[in-house]
Amino acid sequence: MSLKVEKAGLLTTVQDLGRVGYQKVGVVVSGAMDTVAHRVANLLVGNEEGAATLEFTLLGPTLRFEADHLICMTGASFSSRINGKPAASWRPVWVKEGAVLEIGRAKNGARGYLALAGGIQVPESMNSASTYLRAGIGGLNGKALQEGALIPCGNAAFTGSSYLLKDRSDQEGFAQVNWYPAPELLPAYQENPTIRVVKGPEYDWFTSESQKAFWEQPFNLTSQSDRMGYRVEGPEIVLKEKRELLSTAVTFGTIQVPAQGNPIVLMADHQTTGGYPRIAQVISADLPILAQTLPGKQIKFQEVSLEEAYQLYFRQEQNIEQIKRAISVKLIR
Amino acid sequence: MTSSLTASGQEQPCRLYPMGEAALVVQFGDVISPEIFSRVQALSCLLEQHPFPGFVEQVPAFTTVTVYYNPKEHKLSVGGSTPFQQVARLVKGLLEHLPAPFELTAPEIKRIPVCYGGDFGPDLQFVAQTNGLTPEEVVALHTQAEYLVYMIGFAPGFPYLGGMNERIAAPRKASPRASIPAGSVGIAGNQTGIYPLETPGGWQLIGRTPVPLFNPNAASPSLLKAGDVIKFYPITASEFKNWKETGIDES
Numbered sequence: 001m002s003l004k005v006e007k008a009g010l011l012t013t014v015q016d017l018g019r020v021g022y023q024k025v026g027v028v029v030s031g032a033m034d035t036v037a038h039r040v041a042n043l044l045v046g047n048e049e050g051a052a053t054l055e056f057t058l059l060g061p062t063l064r065f066e067a068d069h070l071i072c073m074t075g076a077s078f079s080s081r082i083n084g085k086p087a088a089s090w091r092p093v094w095v096k097e098g099a100v101l102e103i104g105r106a107k108n109g110a111r112g113y114l115a116l117a118g119g120i121q122v123p124e125s126m127n128s129a130s131t132y133l134r135a136g137i138g139g140l141n142g143k144a145l146q147e148g149a150l151i152p153c154g155n156a157a158f159t160g161s162s163y164l165l166k167d168r169s170d171q172e173g174f175a176q177v178n179w180y181p182a183p184e185l186l187p188a189y190q191e192n193p194t195i196r197v198v199k200g201p202e203y204d205w206f207t208s209e210s211q212k213a214f215w216e217q218p219f220n221l222t223s224q225s226d227r228m229g230y231r232v233e234g235p236e237i238v239l240k241e242k243r244e245l246l247s248t249a250v251t252f253g254t255i256q257v258p259a260q261g262n263p264i265v266l267m268a269d270h271q272t273t274g275g276y277p278r279i280a281q282v283i284s285a286d287l288p289i290l291a292q293t294l295p296g297k298q299i300k301f302q303e304v305s306l307e308e309a310y311q312l313y314f315r316q317e318q319n320i321e322q323i324k325r326a327i328s329v330k331l332i333r
Numbered sequence: 334m335t336s337s338l339t340a341s342g343q344e345q346p347c348r349l350y351p352m353g354e355a356a357l358v359v360q361f362g363d364v365i366s367p368e369i370f371s372r373v374q375a376l377s378c379l380l381e382q383h384p385f386p387g388f389v390e391q392v393p394a395f396t397t398v399t400v401y402y403n404p405k406e407h408k409l410s411v412g413g414s415t416p417f418q419q420v421a422r423l424v425k426g427l428l429e430h431l432p433a434p435f436e437l438t439a440p441e442i443k444r445i446p447v448c449y450g451g452d453f454g455p456d457l458q459f460v461a462q463t464n465g466l467t468p469e470e471v472v473a474l475h476t477q478a479e480y481l482v483y484m485i486g487f488a489p490g491f492p493y494l495g496g497m498n499e500r501i502a503a504p505r506k507a508s509p510r511a512s513i514p515a516g517s518v519g520i521a522g523n524q525t526g527i528y529p530l531e532t533p534g535g536w537q538l539i540g541r542t543p544v545p546l547f548n549p550n551a552a553s554p555s556l557l558k559a560g561d562v563i564k565f566y567p568i569t570a571s572e573f574k575n576w577k578e579t580g581i582d583e584s
Contacts, residue, residue, distance in 0.1 A: 020389060020390060021389075021390045022390075022489075022554065023392045024391065024392050024393060024558065024559065025489065025490060025547075025558060026488055027489045027554065125550065135488075135549070198351075198353065201352060246363070246364075246396055247486055247493065248395070248397045249352070249356070249392040249397065249399030251353060251399075271486065271487060271488075272392060273484065273486030281352055281353040283353070283354065306354070306415060309354050310354055314408070
């Protein structure tokens with residue numbers, strides 16, 4: 001039960017929901033950048049939400065199936081083909097042994113996810129399969145996918161029969177269902193998004209002009225943006241007076257402002273602690289949208305209260321629950 | 334949200350505030366001091382010993398403990414109390430039981446061997462010259478002190494140490510090295526530290542330890558944790574080599 005990597009893609013890594021519990025010894029959390037896409041991909045193939053998937057970036061991998069697998073791709077749209085025929089995202093697909101999946105280029109957004117029924121089985125490091133490239137931890141030997149590698153898969157609870165796909169796959173080498181989760185239940189990806197944030201612990205340290213500019217003016221996502229953090233450029237954001245922050249914990253979505261005045265939004269591979277003032281914190285519900293934003297695009301920040309952030313968080317969790325229920329209705333038992 | 338909490342009869346103010354929907358920060362002060370840090374350490378231990386429902390992990394730092402939790406475990410209640418408010422109540426409950434510093438057991442001193450100077454410490458001479466000392470005097474001052482591990486951050490297993498003698502302080506390198514070998518012991522300003530993994534860095538390197546500080550496959554991947562006290566002792570280049578080959582301390 002495995003996949004063979006024919007082309008690795010630009011940056012393809014094994015990710016789950018992160019390495020939790022070791023931040024106190026400096027170990028970064030990592031995990032999927034777009035956690036909603038990751039979780040839904042798993043649910044659609046009958047896995048636990050946190051099973052390991054492949055996260056691919058801008059240009060996806062090409063994979064040969066060495067066994068029959070139920071798979072699902074989510075996240076950004078890629079020009080994916082199986083045996084040369086278009087393959088849909090956000091739908092379970094039954095793929096036969098010998099078939100080749102070419103994920104191709106992103107048509108919008110930055111990152112896609114490939115879940116396999118049974119999950120990707122790599123040895124866990126500190127209770128997680130997530131790849132953290134800077135320290136060479138997790139995933140396939142701590143590295144991004146390499147050409148020729150075999151991706152081992154676990155035992156699947158779901159197969160093609162679960163969705164009545166088995167008999168339809170003979171001719172093309174694959175078959176996909178004709179339904180998908182309602183888009184309104186998923187994050188509203190936007191090319192130039194408005195990202196909702198709550199004020200950060202040091203918001204009051206910044207000048208009122210900087211505060212105003214932070215809410216009113218757009219920021220460009222620079223090419224210095226990766227899984228660790230996004231550097232954005234826009235109006236200069238400055239402190240009222242020079243002030244040192246003692247290093248303290250930072251998290252996914254923390255927006256910190258170094259002395260040169262261009263904010264950095266910390267992403268999945270964020271360091272565990274930082275010493276720059278924190279102007280804002282991206283709300284959980286908008287992290288998937290940010291994860292799909294490309295360098296060169298514009299971001300605007302919009303303030304919400306902590307209460308609103310919780311409401312949006314719980315709505316997103318309810319949406320995922322609703323997707324779970326919808327899947328159980330579609331299942332053939 | 335500011336709360337004054339009494340611990341062991343003393344008035345000890347601290348501040349609780351949110352960092353997004355899934356983290357609460359307890360801040361005990363604004364300066365680096367062993368007194369403030371003992372409270373950080375005490376809360377950190379209490380949280381590990383008595384995790385509340387939905388507790389995910391905690392990260393101690395110089396003056397703060399950041400508590401990560403799963404908001405799903407603390408639904409928005411009818412009364413309008415948010416998960417943050419509910420977790421704040423639970424953490425305040427723990428703060429009321431915070432032991433006084435004298436009640437904490439003194440940590441065992443961890444001894445770390447270092448081969449000073451030569452290829453392992455190319456900047457030892459510079460640090461000596463900067464301070465009008467001989468390299469031997471720098472080593473003597475560096476090995477004399479006991480260092481408190483205030484926090485682990487920046488990289489897996491990287492300790493922020495307090496307690497270095499200011500007579501061996503030295504500025505960072507004007508241009509950082511592209512790669513510093515794992516185990517390098519360095520000085521930057523008034524701080525000393527050890528690089529657990531090969532990384533770029535601007536510290537003045539005075540020596541190297543053969544002891545691995547970080548092993549992702551070990552049950553406790555980091556040799557050090559916040560609250561530990563360490564002391565360095567000098568070893569020779571051949572002892573360093575032996576150690577690397579056998580993993581055994583023969584010094």
